[in-house]
Amino acid sequence: MDSSRGVEDLLRELAPQVLGALVRRYGQFEACEDATQEALLKAARRWPTTGLPDNPRGWLVTVAARELLDAARSDASRRRREHALAVATPDAALLAGPADARPAGDVDDSLVLLFLCCHPALSVPSQVALTLRAVGGLRTAQIAAAFLVPEPTMAQRISRAKQTVRASGLPFALPAPDERPARLAAVLHVVYLVFNEGYTASAGDRLTAPDLSTEAIRLGRLLRRLLPDEPEVAGLLALMLLTDARRAARTGPGGELVPLAEQDRDRWDGGAIAEGVELVSATLPRGAVGPYQLQAAIAAVHDEAPSVEATDWAQVLVLYELLERVDPGPMVTLNRAVAVAMVHGPEQGLALLGTLDADRRVGRHHRLLSTRAHLLELAGDDEAAARAYRDAGRLTTSLPERRYLSARADRLRAPDRRG
Template sequence: MSGDVGELLRPLVPRVLGVLVRRYGQFDACEDAVQEALVAASEQWREGGVPDNPLSWLVTVATRRLTDHWRSESARRRREETVAAREVPDAAVAVPDEDDTLTLLFLCCHPAVSPPSQVALTLRAVGGLTTAQIAKAFLVPEATMTRRITRAKESIAAAGSTFGDPEAAGYAERLSVVLQVLYLIFNEGYTATSGTDLQVPELAQEAIRLTRAVRALRPEDDEVAGLLALMLLTDARRPARTAEDGTLVPLDAQDRTRWDRAMIAEGTELIGRVLGRAPVGVYQVQAAIAALHDEAPSAETTDWVQIAQLYEVLQELAPSPVVTLNQAIAVAMVDGPGRGLELLDSIAADSRMQQGHRLDAVRAHLLERAGDAVGARECYLRAAGRTGSVPERRYLEEQAARLG
């Protein structure tokens, strides 16, 4: 497939798949039909040129491939009437509804599917990434990712879900799951949980692209806007987060002239437009915090008082040990490291904080600020042993070595 045709096809894939899934419901069969339509497009468009309405062309061809497949099965006679009843003329599929992309996102985020599988299926079906690409991003064997995606499809099929109007009852609740999945994808791209690279830019960029699509479909939802703003304001720092050799550069040491000012401007404008409207959601508050970091010319001039206040709001909206962890940093900047350490003590026994490295990493930082070099060194080393990210581990080990 030529590069030009490939670039044209990629954003159309979820829309075509969404049309078929909405109409016929069988995810696997619909996906196979779409893949066949893509092959046909790559062959025919290269020779005959791109049709006037490529989306309509793909939907029509995929629909025909799907009905042909059903007719050829061993149960053809029993299904023919159903297929004929479902079949529609070309005119009926000529202008697919843009909401089919959102329908597909909702399908991938079905509650019957586990969170890791929701992420994988979303990237495969909506993001258009290959199974090999997804497996590489999450550092698992391709066979493992294939099984994960297959199980997700089987869970959806077993649940017998049907999807109609995205405004129907239950979709508001599902939208929050969609946003959570997109947030998980972004976070894994921004700071990979394992591997030799600190970041997987392709994942973060894909999450932003998909969130933009949701934003276009649901412009009235302020939490969608908040999530998009949060991603933009956070990803804007990506160019300065690593040195040339891949070494991690912490926020307070980053060259802020390397931050993407266009992304910061877009994110700031977006969150400024929606933040004053009630009700305020968790993504909006996090975006406001990110904006305060991005607008400060240096770590020292950051408005830590306002950031600490926003973390209090976040605790009221969605209390969690992760919020407390981040709040401890802000509070320490305002009231001193001792107060921050007290907050860390309040979540030390929480089982959700036992496996990761961040609690020890933050504690090490605050202990160092408090003058306890021995305790800080121990915590840096403990944190280094608990992260799967090579750049993070090297950074933490360097901090420990610096303290003797």
């Protein structure tokens, strides 16, 4: 593996394994996480030049363990911690050469780390940040850049998350069986949040942040490997693959937003679509259907259609009706309104959208206004559509979306359009 990109990919794969090995031995998440990051940085600087060691994971574990003990020795006031670490070390040979001890049993430390980082004691932003750093192996600066916040802000968020983990005394172990469904739901939610931020950045001058989408898909593959019998894990991976398959066609040469109806579908990733369709097709018939599986099924219908007009909108509508029963929410209703408009006409879609006006979660959200604008345009009310596009553009914090919405409004107000 000669390229620096290949080394970076390997380090992301090994990061949770190394951190898990240290936490399992020493039981100090915050200190172990810092030491793991130092080891990853040293490897990132050294391996592209010197080549990979014979045992990359063992090299990282050894270097991280040395970093951990050096940090304990660096301050006299921490001699007690050093003693505790020395006592906790199961084998003094750990520091003498490469180590590659695997956890007892067949539990992968990566899964334990995912559950730990997504513990309900942490806020959702902290869960996201800690997951990307501890399980994704991303540096603080990378996470801050992806979420368009200053690096010190992200550093504080990560630090608070680690302090919360330390103060909680959470064991480094899988949650009890009765807690696992809720905790898995939190893990999937965090991975989906990371993907969504990558697919459509919430703010700034970029429409997408591809590194985040790619990392979310990598985490989805990891979860699929660790939990092959969980249908919602397969559903989330399928959903991300089917959605990300359109990424190349979503922006024009200048980074401008290209809506679904105008995308060049030849630029969609056929391999990702095939993989996503195969996943969701194998998962849906197996039993209880969850929201990620249903969203993946909707994405598959869109991806397999040769055009917007040829899309099986009746099937999309049925799937959204099922999704609204399984996981109701204003965004589901909003998307169902589009399907209603395509099947039964824009007036019925607009009527359904009207039920969301009093919902504080979306009443002044740019997505509601832009969807209303689209349906008004379909209904032929160009003047009202232009106003709605303009209002939506004022509310979004994404510059590509703002430019697109403003351009739509200007086009509808053009003299030749108004006749």
